[in-house]
Amino acid sequence: MVCMLNRYLATFLVCLHLIGTSVLADDSGLQSSEPEVPQRLVSTDGSLTEIVYALGYGSHLVGVDTTSTYPREAKALPQIGYKRALSVEGVMSLMPDMVLTTDDSGPAIVIDQLKQAGIQLQNYSAAPELASVKEKILGVSEQLGIPDQGKALWAQVLTQIELAMNRPLPEKPAKVLFVLSFSDRSPMVAGSETVAHLMINLAGGVNAASGFDGFKPISAEALVEMVPDVVLMMEGRNPQVTSDTLFLKPGFNQTPAASDQRLITMDGMMLLGLGPRTGLAIDSLNKALYSGQALVSAKSGLADD
Amino acid sequence: MTSYQKASISTGVSLSKGRAWKSQCWIIVLAIGLVFAFVMSLATGALSIPFADVVSLLLSYLGFDNTPSLTTAQVIESIRLPRAVLGLLVGSALAVSGATIQGVFRNPLADPALIGVSGGAALAAVAVVVFGQSFIAYLPPWLQSYALLFAAFIGSLVVTLLVARIATSSLGMSISTLLLAGIAIGIITMSGVGVITYFADDTQLRTLTFWQMGSLGGSTWGVVMAAASLIVPACLLMMRYSSRLNAMLLGEAEAGHLGVDVQSVRFHLISLSAMAVGVAVAISGMIGFVGLVIPHLVRMTLGPDHRYLLPASALAGALFLLVADMIARTFLAPAEIPIGLVTAIIGGPFFIGLIIYRGQHGAL
Numbered sequence: 001m002v003c004m005l006n007r008y009l010a011t012f013l014v015c016l017h018l019i020g021t022s023v024l025a026d027d028s029g030l031q032s033s034e035p036e037v038p039q040r041l042v043s044t045d046g047s048l049t050e051i052v053y054a055l056g057y058g059s060h061l062v063g064v065d066t067t068s069t070y071p072r073e074a075k076a077l078p079q080i081g082y083k084r085a086l087s088v089e090g091v092m093s094l095m096p097d098m099v100l101t102t103d104d105s106g107p108a109i110v111i112d113q114l115k116q117a118g119i120q121l122q123n124y125s126a127a128p129e130l131a132s133v134k135e136k137i138l139g140v141s142e143q144l145g146i147p148d149q150g151k152a153l154w155a156q157v158l159t160q161i162e163l164a165m166n167r168p169l170p171e172k173p174a175k176v177l178f179v180l181s182f183s184d185r186s187p188m189v190a191g192s193e194t195v196a197h198l199m200i201n202l203a204g205g206v207n208a209a210s211g212f213d214g215f216k217p218i219s220a221e222a223l224v225e226m227v228p229d230v231v232l233m234m235e236g237r238n239p240q241v242t243s244d245t246l247f248l249k250p251g252f253n254q255t256p257a258a259s260d261q262r263l264i265t266m267d268g269m270m271l272l273g274l275g276p277r278t279g280l281a282i283d284s285l286n287k288a289l290y291s292g293q294a295l296v297s298a299k300s301g302l303a304d305d
Numbered sequence: 306m307t308s309y310q311k312a313s314i315s316t317g318v319s320l321s322k323g324r325a326w327k328s329q330c331w332i333i334v335l336a337i338g339l340v341f342a343f344v345m346s347l348a349t350g351a352l353s354i355p356f357a358d359v360v361s362l363l364l365s366y367l368g369f370d371n372t373p374s375l376t377t378a379q380v381i382e383s384i385r386l387p388r389a390v391l392g393l394l395v396g397s398a399l400a401v402s403g404a405t406i407q408g409v410f411r412n413p414l415a416d417p418a419l420i421g422v423s424g425g426a427a428l429a430a431v432a433v434v435v436f437g438q439s440f441i442a443y444l445p446p447w448l449q450s451y452a453l454l455f456a457a458f459i460g461s462l463v464v465t466l467l468v469a470r471i472a473t474s475s476l477g478m479s480i481s482t483l484l485l486a487g488i489a490i491g492i493i494t495m496s497g498v499g500v501i502t503y504f505a506d507d508t509q510l511r512t513l514t515f516w517q518m519g520s521l522g523g524s525t526w527g528v529v530m531a532a533a534s535l536i537v538p539a540c541l542l543m544m545r546y547s548s549r550l551n552a553m554l555l556g557e558a559e560a561g562h563l564g565v566d567v568q569s570v571r572f573h574l575i576s577l578s579a580m581a582v583g584v585a586v587a588i589s590g591m592i593g594f595v596g597l598v599i600p601h602l603v604r605m606t607l608g609p610d611h612r613y614l615l616p617a618s619a620l621a622g623a624l625f626l627l628v629a630d631m632i633a634r635t636f637l638a639p640a641e642i643p644i645g646l647v648t649a650i651i652g653g654p655f656f657i658g659l660i661i662y663r664g665q666h667g668a669l
Contacts, residue, residue: 089380
């Protein structure tokens with residue numbers, strides 16, 4: 001068996017050499033016709049998919065990952081699976097001339113293999129900061145050969161954020177707790193260094209969960225101690241949590257949020273995706289937090305409280 | 306060596322000529338099936354490559370003058386071939402270790418997981434993923450691909466030896482204590498995995514979730530060579546113990562009378578299976594049911610003679626994993642199903658059928 005492996009390895013090394021030279025040849029050929037817009041795009045992140053659609057190039061996408069849920073058309077595209085569990089051959093079978101990735105895409109070995117196979121990859125930051133949104137929008141628009149439209153899209157996002165920031169804030173900002181998921185066990189909440197934390201701050205709120213990074217399950221007692229005024233969750237999860245059921249749970253029932261029945265739900269990709277809807281998300285979160293206590297969600301499903 | 310051969314001949318476990326002939330035939334059939342599955346797994350995938358191209362590429366290895374297209378060669382040699390070889394290695398490692406452990410414990414329901422092998426490997430591998438990245442970065446590149454494998458091997462070995470130590474008193478090793486200790490330690494290692502998961506950041510968490518479901522994705526030649534260098538010797542060494550395992554089927558005392566040093570054989574076999582399973586778990590995550598179901602199937606067909614059981618399990622395990630991986634790669638293409646889910650979906654119902662069959666027929 002080892003002997004067989006050796007033979008394969010030898011042939012493999014020879015072929016790798018051949019591939020290497022051929023890729024180089026391809027590159028030099030490409031240089032002459034540089035400003036070519038990719039015709040077959042694969043996106044490995046929901047935010048990048050949204051940006052491609054927002055720039056009007058949705059028809060160039062030939063494959064997306066499972067986080068690409070917006071706009072609705074994206075769901076009809078071939079699925080390459082979860083962004084951290086990509087398959088080399090799966091992506092290659094779509095014959096992409098460019099794959100858009102973020103630092104979240106993986107596994108790392110698959111990304112390396114795609115590079116070795118001569119597929120062009122464009123990688124963007126996934127850090128929980130506004131700079132990532134800017135980098136992605138400007139970067140993608142540049143790849144599509146329409147940098148001006150990218151700048152316009154980014155300006156639009158900024159305007160929406162400014163709109164929210166210019167609204168008057170109450171003296172005491174709302175303490176917001178982002179709950180990622182909860183079953184009968186401890187709820188998973190967002191600490192600092194998360195997109196949820198960033199969005200709450202930009203919308204003029206304060207993250208009720210502090211003192212730890214990332215998502216952590218917390219106990220009912222810790223929940224009470226955080227005294228959240230508002231609970232923020234993603235919508236579209238099955239089964240959808242309503243304020244009726246949420247504020248009956250131990251821990252949740254003893255928070256200020258429970259006495260006012262304040263649960264805000266939002267589209268997960270819009271709120272946490274750091275895509276072109278980031279400005280809109282901040283704006284509507286800000287509105288939901290401060291313009292009238294009754295406003296709970298853009299959806300009418302929760303109007304009963 | 307002669308005394309062992311004598312032992313196996315005189316135990317009555319050794320088989321009549323007719324049965325040996327049948328076993329040899331089955332091994333040949335399995336080997337042919339494996340070659341076929343291997344070629345098929347090179348020819349199937351999300352990317353459609355004509356079967357003729359695959360054949361012409363394979364012929365070019367054998368010295369026939371063929372010039373396959375470059376992309377075909379590239380996809381097959383850098384993606385499918387290492388993956389198929391890895392499936393081969395992991396499948397045989399899991400099946401041979403399963404058969405060996407079942408022989409050592411004289412319990413057809415024993416599984417490497419039951420004595421803490423997988424738990425120890427998982428704990429060490431998870432610890433390396435979460436805490437070890439900064440440490441690994443200082444290692445030379447060729448060692449980096451070994452770091453996780455080595456950690457998993459050490460983890461499974463330490464946990465397995467600990468379980469064996471707990472079960473050994475002045476009277477020797479007690480099988481029932483060993484199984485109880487294995488289950489208890491298994492629970493401890495799994496909660497250890499839980500504790501480390503708690504400290505993992507968001508990205509590591511998602512990596513771990515998928516790792517636990519098992520995958521042969523992202524196989525590179527570096528990983529394959531690292532795995533082969535540990536799995537192949539471990540499996541071959543386990544097969545060298547088949548006559549002694551046959552003697553041990555009669556019972557400890559009887560095997561002792563036949564000149565088998567039961568304690569040391571057990572120790573060696575447990576260590577070897579820790580090595581094989583530890584490496585397999587480190588590379589491909591948790592792939593269930595191969596170690597349990599494959600040796601069973603083979604035993605039901607060929608009987609309990611380990612001289613045939615172990616090699617046939619190696620072939621059947623590799624065959625099963627190659628087929629499962631083909632399903633994992635193509636069923637939802639271009640996305641991929643974790644292979645651990647595929648083996649569990651096939652293996653789970655089979656195992657239940659086995660239990661029902663056992664209930665009705667009294668034995669396996």
